[in-house]
Amino acid sequence: MVPGLPGTGMRLPQPASGLLHGDVSPCPTHPPWRTGYSAPPLRADMEVPVNEHDREEREQTAAGLRASHAARAESAAARAAALSRYVERRGSEHSDAVWKAAHGARVAAQALAVLSESEPDPAADSRCARNAAASAAQAAQMGQVVDGDAEASALACQAALRASLTAGVAAGAKHLGTDEQLNAEADTAEKAAVKAAETAGWIRPGEAVPSVATGVRSPEVMAMMHL
Known part of the structure; x- marks a missing residue:
């Protein structure tokens, strides 16, 4: 007897033959044992399409950001x-x-190179740029050593350390040199470090920047630069 709805006299439709026991007719294109679809593997001779517009935009952005990092690295190396x-003179x-000041100058020159x-x-x-600023900060500490208790030297050393810190933040793992605000803060700190160094007598405005031989780039230095 086919069950119906009580009091209505209506009969419920019967399921198709075979479905009472959960049977499913096989599908020629989607067999029951196939649970998903996977794309065929790429052949070795197949090329992955590249969005030329996106690549050009990334290159332009990188070139624009380089101006800030390069100028800061050059200033710190100087x-x-x-x-x-x-x-050396004092x-x-x-x-x-x-020796430490000369080493700082050499590493900064290597970073710029x-x-x-x-x-x-x-x-x-x-x-x-971060490594150049850090090396300049090391040299600034040596400047303070030879100047003794001079207040201007202490302030210049503090400014150099701030420049190193902000350059490190701009290059940090979270932004990797792409955050314009952090880059601008690093640029400002570098300019302040230059001004403080001039006040301390470490830099003479208009004087030619001494040439520094980069020497052989040691594995330790290259590892510090993550290169």
């Missing part, structure tokens, strides 16, 4: 070079400070 000369009794030789890349460019 500060470090001037400080190395300053410490640090006859501070041989360790002379690496940036100049590579294609625009915000992450790599910002790391080079």
Whole structure:
């Protein structure tokens, strides 16, 4: 007897034969054992399509960001070079400070050279600028050592450390040199470091930047630059 709705005299439709036991007729295009679809693998000779517009836009953005990072790296390298000369002239009794200032100038010059030789890349460019600023900060600390308790030197050293810190933040893992506000803050801090160095007598406005030999780029230095 086919069940119906009580009090209505209506009969419920009967399921098709075979479906009472959960049977499903096989489908020639989607067999019951096939649970999903996977695209065929790419052949070795197949090329992945590239959006030319997106690539050009990325290249333009990288080139625009490089201007900020490169200018900051060049400024920091110049500060470090001037400080190395300053410490060498005044640090006859501070041989360790002379060596550390020269080392800072050399590493800053290496960072600038690496940036100049590579294609625009915000992450790599910002790391080079960061390392140049950090090396200039090391040289600034040596400038303070040879100047003793001079207030202007202490302020210049603090400004150099701030420039290094902001450059590090701009190059941090979260933004990788692409955040315009952080880059602008690093640019401002670098300019302040230059001004403070001039006040301390470490840099003489208009004086040629001393040349610094980059020397051999050691694996340690390249690792520090993440290159």
